[in-house]
Amino acid sequence: MLAIEVNDLHKRYAGNDVLKGIQLHVTQGEIFGFLGRNGAGKSTFIHILTGITQPTSGSFSILGKTHHQMERIKQKIGVMPDTSNLYQHMKALDFLKYMAALKGDTRSTAELSQLLEQVGLPHVEKQKIKSFSFGMKKKISIAQALLGNPELIFLDEPTSGLDPESAILIQQLILTLKEQGKTIFLTSHNLTEIEKICDTVAIMTDGMIAKVGTVAQLKHAAKETIHVHLRTNPSLDAMRLQECGINDVQFIKHDQAVSVIEVNEEEVIPLLIERLTAQRVKIYEVKIEVTSLEDVFMAV
C-alpha cells in the first residue's frame, strides 16, 4: 500500500513556479529520504502534504485519503516542521500536553516524560523551552511529531545541529519507528545519514523530482565508478599509467603525493597494483572510494 501518492503537483508563489509537476510514490513502512539543495522546493512540498500550504494544482493522497480529506490525513500524520519555532514561554511538559491535546492523544504525564526521555531529553519537564539549546528544541520538536501515534511521520532535517551522539540516538529512534511499521518521510542535508537509514531516496531540483530510487539504484544509474587513491614513489601520471597496459583505467589527478585513478571494475585494482609493482613503483598506501550518494547528488 502507498503511504503517499502525488500526482502532477504544482505550486506557484508570486509568479514563480516553486513546484513544477511533482510525481511521487512512497511505500508504506519505508524510510523515504528527500534531498535537494536549499530553495529546491523541499519545504514547500512538505508544507503542502501536511496542510500548511495549499497546492496551486495537482493532487495527492496520504494513507488512502485524498487531499480533500486533509483533516482525516492530519489524524494519521506527525509533523516536525523545518523551523524550531516553538512556544518559548511554555515548559517542556506543558508544551507536549498542549500538542497531545490537539492530536487527541490521551497519554499520561508519566508517558509524556517517557517520550521526552526517548528523544534524549530526560529531566527537562519543568524547563521552559526558551532555555533550551538549538539541539534540545529539535528533539522536543521530534517528540511532538510522535504524539497521536501517527502512521506517517514527516521529519524535516531532524538531526541538523545535533551533536553526533544525539544524531545517532535520533537515527536509532527513526529505525525503531520503522520497525513499528511507521512510514518516515525524512529530509536531511546529511547524505551519509540518508544513505545509512533510508530505503528509498528522491532528489529534488528546481521544483521537480530529478531522481528517485533505492540508494543502490541511484548509484548504479549514476555510472558507478571506483576511485583508487595511491600514495606511491615515484608519483604517478597519465603516461606511467598507460605503460601498465590496462584498459578502463583513467588518471584523474595528483594531489599532495596521492594520485587518484578511476577504474570501472573492482577486479582491475589488483591487476593495477601488480603492474605498478612490476614497474618498480613503491606503493605505500591504497584507498578505495566507490560512488557515494553525495556523488549522485552532486551530479544532479
Place this chain on the structure above:
Amino acid sequence: MLAILKNEFFHTFKSFKSVAIVLFFTLTSVVTASYLTSHPELLGNFDSQAAYTSSIKFLIFFFGFLFVFAVSHDIINREIDYQTIRLLVSKTSRFNIILGKFLGSFLFWIGAISISFLIVSLYARSWFLLDYLTVCTVLFFITCLNIFLSTWISRPSMTMFVGILLGILCPILGFWAAFSSNWYLLPFKYLLPYYYVVESNGYLVIPFVIGILFLAASYFMFNRRDL
C-alpha cells in the same frame, strides 16, 4: 478546538495587561456599587439599576475596543509571525483554530465582565440581565472584529497600531453616528454596535450577526492562506 480555547484563555489571563484590566474592572465595579449603596440619595429620580451598572457599561462602550485590542490584537498573526501556527495547522483544522482562538478570547472577557456584574449584583441585590447581555453582545462584536483584524493583517506591530487607532475612533464615531443622521456617518451607524445598543432589545441581535460575519470572513481568509 478545546485545547486551543483553553490555551488562549489561560495565555490571555497570564499577561500583565489583562490582569491589570480585570482588576481595573473589578475595582471600578466595587467602588461604584459600594459608593452608590452608601449614598442612595445620589440616585434621586435616576434609574437606580442603570446607575449601578453605568461604570461597567461606560468602560466597555468607551474603552472595550481599546482593552480587547491591547490584550489580543495579535491573537492570530502572532502565531503566523512566530511560525508556531504550523504546529497547530498540521494537527487540527483551520476552523478549529479560528473558533478556539475566538472562544478563548471571548470567554476571558466574559469572565472578567461577569465578575464585575456579580459584584454589582451582590451590592444592589438585583440582577441586571439586559445590561449584562448588552455588554456581552458588544464584547462579542469587538472580539470578532479583533479576530478579523488579526487574520487580515499579518504583522503584529501593524495590528497594534490599527487596534489603538480603532480603539479610539470606534467609540467616538459609533456614538456620534448613533445620534446623528449625517449620510457620511451611516456606515459607522450600521456597522458598529452603538446604534443597536441605544435602540436596545431586538436590535442587539444585529451586532451579534455582524460579529459572526467577521468570524466567517476570518475563517475564509485563514483557510486560503499559506502558512
